[in-house]
Amino acid sequence: MPLTKLKEHFNEINKLKNIRALLNWDQQTYMPIESNRIRSEQIALIQGLIHEKLISNKTKRLLEHSNKVNNLTLVDLAFIREARREYKIAIKVPNRLMRRMAKAASLGQQAWEKSKINNDFHAFKPYLKKIMEIKREHAKKLNIGPSLYDSLIELYEPGTSSNWLTNIFNKLKMDILEILHKLKSSTEPPDESILRKYYPLHKQINFISEVLQKIGFDYKIGRLDKSMHPFTSNISSMDTRITTNLKDNYLPSGIFGALHEFGHAIYDMNFMREIKDTILADGSSFGFHESQSQMWEYIIGHGKFFWDYWYPTLKNYFPKNLAEYPEEQFYRSINRVRPSLIRVDADEITFNLHIILRFEIEKKIINDNYPVSELPELWNEKMEELLGIIPPNDSKGILQDVHWSEGIFGYFPSYILGNLYAAQIYLNGLKKNPQINDEIKQGQFANLSSYLKDNVYRYGKIYRSEDLITKITGESLNPAYFIKYLRDKYSQIYNVKL
Known part of the structure; x- marks a missing residue:
């Protein structure tokens, strides 16, 4: 039963990620050009909800209970491993930082697209500067490996330096x-x-x-x-x-x-x-x-x-x-x-x-x-x-x-x-x-x-x-x-x- 509840909990988180992916897809394909500010707030809200559910006491409790489950299959063991990894990464980062990052990235993507078309790095520079500052703060909070950059690599290639x-x-x-x-x-x-x-x-x-x-x-x-x-x-x-x-x-x-x-x-x-x-x-x-x-x-x-x-x-x-x-x-x-x-x-x-x-x-x-x-x-x-x-x-x-x-x-x-x-x-x-x-x-x-x-x-x-x-x-x-x-x-x- 504890493992079933853990899977249900993370499946809900996964559905929120799917909603975020759909919003991002629309933003880069068919979204009206003047909709970007509101869309960035929508994406930031979804990202905040994902993060809140990940770092919740419920997540912590369900992961603790999973330690007591016996006769686990290969899939069960992998599920618990990945759930723990997501929790351990998320718990290090304040929710407000994740929301800031999501909003900055949403605004940054649209600014980049215009700047690329117009060959105007100067227009993109303030967006990139803000994103870089947030990512360095993100890396400091994660604190994985010998350098800040190692912390970000870990998000994509676990165990790689x-x-x-x-x-x-x-x-x-x-x-x-x-x-x-x-x-x-x-x-x-x-x-x-x-x-x-x-x-x-x-x-x-x-x-x-x-x-x-x-x-x-x-x-x-x-x-x-x-x-x-x-x-x-x-x-x-x-x-x-x-x-x-x-x-x-x-x-x-x-x-x-x-x-x-x-x-x-x-x-x-x-x-x-x-x-x-x-x-x-x-x-x-x-x-x-x-x-x-x-x-x-x-x-x-x-x-x-x-x-x-x-x-x-x-x-x-x-x-x-x-x-x-x-x-x-x-x-x-x-x-x-x-x-x-x-x-x-x-x-x-x-x-x-x-x-x-x-x-x-x-x-x-x-x-x-x-x-x-x-x-x-x-x-x-x-x-x-x-x-x-x-x-x-x-x-x-x-x-x-x-x-x-x-x-x-x-x-x-x-x-x-x-x-x-x-x-x-x-x-x-x-x-x-x-x-x-x-x-x-x-x-x-x-x-x-x-x-x-x-x-x-x-x-x-x-x-x-x-x-x-x-x-x-x-x-x-x-x-x-x-x-x-x-x-x-x-x-x-x-x-x-x-």
Whole structure:
């Protein structure tokens, strides 16, 4: 009985989180532009209610009673573990701070959107300054790990430290820079000009919808919309919404943005029945969730085997541009590697340098209280250091990501962890099912879907990420798989030895 009451209590909290997610989704898609002030107050109210229920005496009492329950299942043990974790994190933070953060993030997101359109960092600066101050206060209250930034990383990657990430990222940076240096020697770099012709938006969305339905997106419990920055909202087990950012002069943006968010959505749509609509209905960690979006966007979506099936369909949608354009050339064009200004449009090699840049800047923001007015200059310095290019303006520089406007600090490392998990999981899948890529060439996704559902999706947060990757592949996280994947793929595309 105590465990039943604990589950009911946290399921109520989960429903409030779902309401918050719905309000956020509407704010970034269809909400009237003048509604932002009231919406920010609504979101702050919901966030306050969530926090109040989390830190209540009832939560404390139910958790204490759960210690006396015997004969617990694996799911029960995981539920109690996650409930305790949420309580221990929430109890450290005053309710007024959570409400302030929710309101500041809601106002900040709208201010960011306007500032990005107008290339006006000065207008966004007071919002970002306030958010940074609140997040530093948040980190101090959490007090997890050796630095303030570690406290924020813990929210997304439990048990992970910034020092551990720094060691992994430094080695990864060396490997990537070595690969980039060798790719420069290629005499056959891909030509991506075909991607920058005019592609009508309505045809793009129709093609994307056809792809998503074929690979498993269930439109009876999901929907696809447009937004400035692609995102996924898991409203409930029967309502998962994704968006993408379409550009009529750059075809990959909408397609690969949608595939990325599909990876998140298909994870959320396939938890085992016992954990749906509970606190276990989420990724094992945010890095694990990103592994599925990165896998579908890059390993599968940029794969030759994927376009062997889909390129004829794409040509039918855009015959004027593609009718006479060979598939091999198209495949090489979408996999061109070169430093770029925009993270979400980056290739899968330099993408990681974009994340390392943000990781290094976030450490300065949170640990060193770096001045907000100097951030554009720091951003440009890091871009030149890591990618060899300098943004021509702030819209293509520090204003390009939505994360900081929403108070999300400490999340960016999850993208690289996602790449590492994705390569290890996918290569393990090929070892067990060598025919997967050949099946995808024929438009058959059943074996791939079964492998991911049986090994990743169904478990949600039952296992911690370090335990789940070992359960799936037989070993702990190993970045060598990702580097091997990159070397094998791009040595063929560029005809150079990597």
